[in-house]
Amino acid sequence: MTASLAAPARATLPSRLSWTAFTLQEVVRGWRLPYAPAARIDALQARRVRAIVAHAYATVPFYRDAMNERGLVPGDIRSAADLSLLPLVTGAALAADPWRFRSTAVAHEPLLELTTSGTTGHAKRIWWDRAAVFRARAAGVHQRRIISEILGRSRGSRVLLVVRRGGTGDDVRAFHDAHSLLADPSASGIAAISPEDAFEHNRSIVNHLRPDVLMGFGSYVGALYRWAQRSGRAIHVPKLVWHGGEQLPDVDAELLAQRFGIAVRSSYQACEALRIAVxxxxxxxxxxxxxxxxVRIADDAGRTVAPGQRGQVVLSCLTNRATVLLNYAIGDVASMASEPCACGRTLPRLERLEGRADDLVRLPDGEVAHDSVLLSRLYAVPGVVRLQLVQETLDRFTIRVAHTAELDEATLRERLTSALRDALGGRDVRIDVAIADRLAPDASGKFRTVVSRVRDGATTVDSATR
Ligand SMILES: [Zn+2]
Structure with a gap:
């Protein structure tokens, strides 16, 4: 996820007070929801489905056209299950024309704009209205209750974020700050480490702050702790690593859990839906x-599959009235649990989420570069539609790119080369740029934005040296 907007202007005090009150009210309303009877959850969902469908039909070009073409009216979609009557929307469709998914009713209100390159490598723009942003903020309280339960205490836990500077989280927090009085506990005087910095630098921050929780890029945390272990450097061990739903390589999960005794848990969110699951x-x-x-799990044709069966994750965001996304295939794979959870929560449960795989690029001097850092720089080059970064050897890279011809080819090559070189900290590497008309998924049907041929070899070495 990437974004790069200036801090939004601060709203008036009465407005900030009113969004603060709204958020607290949502926290109270949602307090018992995780344990509510299924029928109550279904009824709440159905109410919100009907409201968002009516809104989409009235004000969102894509859904109005799609429903008209299918002879549907809002009254035909009464419950969560009925959402599958709508066409399956892909990330490519959203990337191609984000305005088709944007409501005409939000033109005059402040919106949070997020941009993402995501798993599919398509650059997408998603706008969020204030009520949706603060509903997501309220749901964050639920996540903190879970963290407190794991840590065994409700106050005073130190969280250190592991994120890219200027990433989506920063934009969301800046929006909270501009429109409410809710300072994120982890955001004021924010403690964060970034994969842009060297391992040694980040180790010193971890040792200085001694956090209870490291929250963010799980695969980067895995790489940091593996580096510390291999190089014999002492590093503070947190109680919990909380990662963002990306696919944590098994070697990393095992290293953190078995070697260091750290609990590893995750949440699932995206620019398209700020809160999906926890x-x-x-x-x-x-x-x-x-x-x-x-959330439903569907086969390739978009039909809902039975609990326990693996399929694509299709989601409908019930809160966002700015960019409306219903029946949206987010590009991840999972199955729905069929058994109730031991924790007593009644909310539906995803199991075996195969989210995006974070791809760390190994550098010649033993450091790593996180794909979100590299991709945010490369996507900032004008005219880039889709790209793929291939690490051929430790010091040789190929950027495959499809573009809109906004820049001539020579300039595009030069800009991409220097963007990657900068992102790699000016290291002496060879960079080739291959311009393509289109970039296709690999044989498995999955498009990989970063392909590291080194990583695949190094993983074997890692397993051998654990
Ligand atoms: Zn549970």
């Missing part, structure tokens, strides 16, 4: 924020 204290599954989003 893991609970026992672990092993992610409870869906059913008041914020409808």
């Amino acid at each position: 893991e609970c204290p026992p672990g092993g599954g992610l409870h869906v924020y059913a008041d914020q989003v409808v």
Whole structure:
């Protein structure tokens, strides 16, 4: 996820007070929801489905046209299950024309704009209205309750973020700050480390702050702790690593859990849906924020599959009235749990989420570069539609790119080369740029934005040296 907007102007005090009150009210309303009877959760979802469908039909060009073409009216979609009557929307469709998914009713209100390159490598723009942003903020309280349960205490836990500077989280926090009086506990005087910095630098921050929780890029945390272990450097061990739903390589999960005795849990969110699901204290599954989003698992044709069966994650965001996304295939794979969870929460539960795989690029001097850092720089070059970064050897890279011809080819090559070189800290590497008309998924049907041929070899070495 990437974004790069200036801090939004601060709203008036009465307005900030009113959004603060709204958020607290949402926290209170949602307090018992994770344990509510299924019928109550279904009824709440159905109400929100009907409201967002009516809004989409009235004000969102894509859904009005799609429903008219299918002879549907809002009254035909009464419940979460009925959302599958709508066409399956892909990331490519959203990337191609974000305005088709944007409501005409939000032109005059402040919006949070997020941009993402995501798993599919398509640059997408998503706008969020204030009520949706603050509903997501309220749901964050639920996540903190879970963290407190895992840590065994409700106050005073230190969280250190592991994020890219200027990433989506920063934009969301700046928006909270501009429109409410809610300072994020982890955001004021924010403690964060970034994969842009050297391992040694980040180790010294971890040792200085001694956090209870490291929250963010799980695969980077894995790489940091593996580096510390291999090089014999002492590093503070947190109680919990909380990662963002990306696919944590098994070697990393094992290293953190077995070697260091750290609990590893995750939440699932995206620019397209700020709260999707959250893991609970026992672990092993992610409870869906059913008041914020409808999640179903579908086969390739878009038909809902039975619990326990693997398929694509299709979500409908119930809260966002700016960019409306219903029946949206987000590009991840999972199955829905069929058994109730041991934790007592009744919210539907995803299991075996195969989210995006974070790809760390190994550098010649033993450091790593995180794909979000590299991609945010490369996507900032004008005219880039889709790209793929291939690390051929430790010091040789190929950027495959499809572009809109906004820059001539020579300039495009030069800009991409220098953007990557900068992102790699000026290291002496060879960079080739291959311009393509289109970039196709690999044989498995999955498009990989970063392909590291080195990583695949190094993983074997890692396993051998654990
Ligand atoms: Zn649970």
